[in-house]
Amino acid sequence: MAGSHYISRRDFIKLITGAVGAVIGAVIGLPAIDFLIDPALKSVGKDAWVPLGKLETFEIGKPTLATFTRSTVNGWEKTVNSYGVFVLRTSETDTLILSNKCTHLGCHVNWNVDKQEYICPCHDAQFSLNGEVLGGPPPRPMDRYTGDQIQIVDGTLLIHFLGG
Amino acid sequence: MWKKLFAWLDERLALNELYKATLDRPEPKGNWWNTLGSASLFLFLLQGVTGIFLSVYYTPSPDHAYDSIQYIMNGVAFGWLIRGIHHWGATLMVLVVFIHMLRVFITASYKYPRELTWLIGVGLLLCTLGMGFTGYLLPWDQKAYWATTVATSIAGSVPFIGTLIMKALRGGTDLSALTLSRFFAAHIWMLPAVLAGLIGVHVFLIIKHGESEFPGKDD
Numbered sequence: 521m522a523g524s525h526y527i528s529r530r531d532f533i534k535l536i537t538g539a540v541g542a543v544i545g546a547v548i549g550l551p552a553i554d555f556l557i558d559p560a561l562k563s564v565g566k567d568a569w570v571p572l573g574k575l576e577t578f579e580i581g582k583p584t585l586a587t588f589t590r591s592t593v594n595g596w597e598k599t600v601n602s603y604g605v606f607v608l609r610t611s612e613t614d615t616l617i618l619s620n621k622c623t624h625l626g627c628h629v630n631w632n633v634d635k636q637e638y639i640c641p642c643h644d645a646q647f648s649l650n651g652e653v654l655g656g657p658p659p660r661p662m663d664r665y666t667g668d669q670i671q672i673v674d675g676t677l678l679i680h681f682l683g684g
Numbered sequence: 685m686w687k688k689l690f691a692w693l694d695e696r697l698a699l700n701e702l703y704k705a706t707l708d709r710p711e712p713k714g715n716w717w718n719t720l721g722s723a724s725l726f727l728f729l730l731q732g733v734t735g736i737f738l739s740v741y742y743t744p745s746p747d748h749a750y751d752s753i754q755y756i757m758n759g760v761a762f763g764w765l766i767r768g769i770h771h772w773g774a775t776l777m778v779l780v781v782f783i784h785m786l787r788v789f790i791t792a793s794y795k796y797p798r799e800l801t802w803l804i805g806v807g808l809l810l811c812t813l814g815m816g817f818t819g820y821l822l823p824w825d826q827k828a829y830w831a832t833t834v835a836t837s838i839a840g841s842v843p844f845i846g847t848l849i850m851k852a853l854r855g856g857t858d859l860s861a862l863t864l865s866r867f868f869a870a871h872i873w874m875l876p877a878v879l880a881g882l883i884g885v886h887v888f889l890i891i892k893h894g895e896s897e898f899p900g901k902d903d
Binding site: 551 | 730733734737740741743748751752754755759760761762763765766769
């Protein structure tokens, strides 16, 4: 029957079965893929202006750790994480704000008064007062909050925290 | 090219023989009631797939079970669809399996040489009911909690060993986190494993013996 439009009953049933199966598969399969990767497709706005305290309470010339907590909702559970930044008032008006998260692998660095360095307890990374790398494994200087990431409202110092 | 590839695979995997044995079997005169077994198998696979997907987000602990299902329903893309299919598929599966059993009974298909196929089918029915029973608790809402309280109490009314059965089902004297996690284990591991195994034997026996002729007027 080559060339004609004849289709046997058996072939017709096969074709219809295959087509219906494909439709059912697609109707369930495609949403199922979306279902699985859904958390990866969601953008969660984590940024916020976080108050660190009154500016006058920070001593000039001495790095001071300011901590705050942020909560995120993951699925059905709320997780609260704490973060810290070192606030250094360089003058009456200027501040240098550094994240205490080591740029190597994310441990929390400490200010060592004797050495006048930030030292990471994990792999002995050393940063200067300005956050420059002095030694150890970090790939880049400490993360800074600069310019429009800092606000002073009614004497309270705020930073624009971006999450993570 | 494709023919050659198929021939190569067929020679090693016996694809043609498999196809003939499973899908191209000789059948008695076609009858829609004979499709209920395949429908049950399809529903089992559908429940398996949607169940596996649900387990990605579901958490079997009293603290999180209810909330995780709320999240599936409202937070996850198409969560309502996957859970909806699993929910209604469960009801449908019990129904289809039961009608399948009635059909086999009415057409007397359980007779020689298919007695064991029937007995295994009874096991499959019980496992299916067990799946419904254990799955009902997992949402951990009021309905689930009290339904399981009642059902396990009924199991407790068995003479002599009733209390033991009830405690074994509940994992203690009361419904608790232990009940939820053991029902979950039964629902996603034990019962499906038994079901899959029994289905394998059941289907093998059907292929081996073929389907029974419908009884005629003289039978």
